[in-house]
Amino acid sequence: MSLTAEDVNKIAHLARLGIDSQDVGSYTKDLSGMLALMAKMGEVNTDGVEPMAHPLDQVQRLRADVVTESNQREHFQAIAPKVEDGLYLVPKVIE
Amino acid sequence: MNTQWETVIGLEIHTQLATQSKIFSGASTAYGAEPNTQACAVDLGLPGVLPVLNEDAVRKAVTFGLAIEAEIAPRSVFARKNYFYPDLPKGYQISQMDLPIVGKGHLDIEVDGETKRIGVTRAHLEEDAGKSLHENFHGLSGIDLNRAGTPLLEIVSEPDMRSAQEAVAYMRKLHELVRYLEICDGNMQEGSFRCDANVSVRPVGQAEFGTRVEIKNINSFKFVEKAINHEVERQIDLIESGGKIIQETRLYDANKDETRSMRSKEEANDYRYFPDPDLLPVVVGEDFKAQIYASLPELPDAKKQRFHSEYHLDNEAAGILTSSRALADYFEAVTKQSGCEAKLCANWVNGELAAALNKANLEITESPISPAQLSGLLVRISDNTISGKIAKQVFEALWQNPDSNADAIIDAQGLRQITDTGAIEAVIDAIIAANGKQVEQYRGGNDKVFGFFVGQVMKAMQGKANPAEVNKMLMAKLKG
Numbered sequence: 001m002s003l004t005a006e007d008v009n010k011i012a013h014l015a016r017l018g019i020d021s022q023d024v025g026s027y028t029k030d031l032s033g034m035l036a037l038m039a040k041m042g043e044v045n046t047d048g049v050e051p052m053a054h055p056l057d058q059v060q061r062l063r064a065d066v067v068t069e070s071n072q073r074e075h076f077q078a079i080a081p082k083v084e085d086g087l088y089l090v091p092k093v094i095e
Numbered sequence: 096m097n098t099q100w101e102t103v104i105g106l107e108i109h110t111q112l113a114t115q116s117k118i119f120s121g122a123s124t125a126y127g128a129e130p131n132t133q134a135c136a137v138d139l140g141l142p143g144v145l146p147v148l149n150e151d152a153v154r155k156a157v158t159f160g161l162a163i164e165a166e167i168a169p170r171s172v173f174a175r176k177n178y179f180y181p182d183l184p185k186g187y188q189i190s191q192m193d194l195p196i197v198g199k200g201h202l203d204i205e206v207d208g209e210t211k212r213i214g215v216t217r218a219h220l221e222e223d224a225g226k227s228l229h230e231n232f233h234g235l236s237g238i239d240l241n242r243a244g245t246p247l248l249e250i251v252s253e254p255d256m257r258s259a260q261e262a263v264a265y266m267r268k269l270h271e272l273v274r275y276l277e278i279c280d281g282n283m284q285e286g287s288f289r290c291d292a293n294v295s296v297r298p299v300g301q302a303e304f305g306t307r308v309e310i311k312n313i314n315s316f317k318f319v320e321k322a323i324n325h326e327v328e329r330q331i332d333l334i335e336s337g338g339k340i341i342q343e344t345r346l347y348d349a350n351k352d353e354t355r356s357m358r359s360k361e362e363a364n365d366y367r368y369f370p371d372p373d374l375l376p377v378v379v380g381e382d383f384k385a386q387i388y389a390s391l392p393e394l395p396d397a398k399k400q401r402f403h404s405e406y407h408l409d410n411e412a413a414g415i416l417t418s419s420r421a422l423a424d425y426f427e428a429v430t431k432q433s434g435c436e437a438k439l440c441a442n443w444v445n446g447e448l449a450a451a452l453n454k455a456n457l458e459i460t461e462s463p464i465s466p467a468q469l470s471g472l473l474v475r476i477s478d479n480t481i482s483g484k485i486a487k488q489v490f491e492a493l494w495q496n497p498d499s500n501a502d503a504i505i506d507a508q509g510l511r512q513i514t515d516t517g518a519i520e521a522v523i524d525a526i527i528a529a530n531g532k533q534v535e536q537y538r539g540g541n542d543k544v545f546g547f548f549v550g551q552v553m554k555a556m557q558g559k560a561n562p563a564e565v566n567k568m569l570m571a572k573l574k575g
Contacts, residue, residue, distance in 0.1 A: 016179055060148055092229065
């Protein structure tokens, strides 16, 4: 599978990555190369093999439903660019 | 054009699971706290934190799955749903995609006396996002992350509903069920139970579905019905005037009673799901499942059936009484404690008590009159100490004085019914003597005057005469 420059720009936009237009060509080539490798792996017959969800062969541990965290708002908000009335302020976003 | 249209509806319902702490962190989920006081490092998505799954969220999801007779996935996987929005600090929501915890199940609804089975496609665990406030922040948005990480169970139905009425019936049924199971408090004002509807139309007889439109966040039963009906009308108008439906998300505006386009899905929908490397597969063992299965309460359908067979209540009364577990428990406590006929108990719980609660805007759990107090009253109706009419008066007094009891009120107000036939007879004789004209009318064949005599006797005896006795004696005396 081979990507186009348009694909690369779209992926970058979805991931909110700013890439220089002069680099699009090399990204397109590199990413296409990776996909080609994936396609090659895809040729292996995996019938009857359960898809792997995690490289560790273990199951999720569960925690008891207990509140263990206390209020540390002041602490966390000390590193926020802008806060008011206990809220984090961000550039306006309305869809 | 005379095309007959068929509506196709599927619902996605987000239920907030009633846990103490969040799905992946130990922060509290209590509603209404000061902004960001319940948002810990995990909820904020600070670097280096790791999610640890809440056992009770898993338990509640499995409880739901078992109640709808669904397959419980022996192994389910969390995935990242990637999108950017400030109330989602990590840049992804932890959700489930390919392997949800609850698989195919079903729920039976009743519309116009007909039972219909609605398929549930799946139900998956995920975390909620925070809240954005867009007012009064000098052109900025304020973010409160208290809700971020609250456990949700998203319940997705099959496109099995064919009218807004069916959709509302399904939503109500689900609402009833999650509260029965005590996995969700069902509080719609606080957003604990939210509904999105996928709506499309197609000509009757056409096999494939039309293009669907998603209506977001319709958070009351009334709005669901209105929003769907409005959207159906819009789609039919558009198609009939030569237009085309585009797949999009629309928002229902309750004030204007219309839906409007929110965003087109093509771009926004590219969520690039992949398995979350921070979480291992969740395994639900047979023991865990069996233990939950054993602790399931009697479910609404089974309870309704039992109320029907055990108490001989009609469909409507049984349906109302089993609409919530608390109401059903209240009714059963009254029948048990009073030993009165179930029908009498049902009439009072669904009638006088329900009306009074409704008027005072109280839930059954907040009733000032306890089952024991109501039982005390019903016992006195059953043993003819008071008439049904006087009983309403006693009920009023009980409502005003929740520390009192029926017997005390009956004694204090002298409401005991008079069954002494001699006393009743004396009053009847006096009234017959004083109303010669009406006696003549009655004897002349005007049966309606009978009510006049009953009224007069009751009035003279302050409503305390036994009505059956009065009727019987009056009838005999008037015949002459």
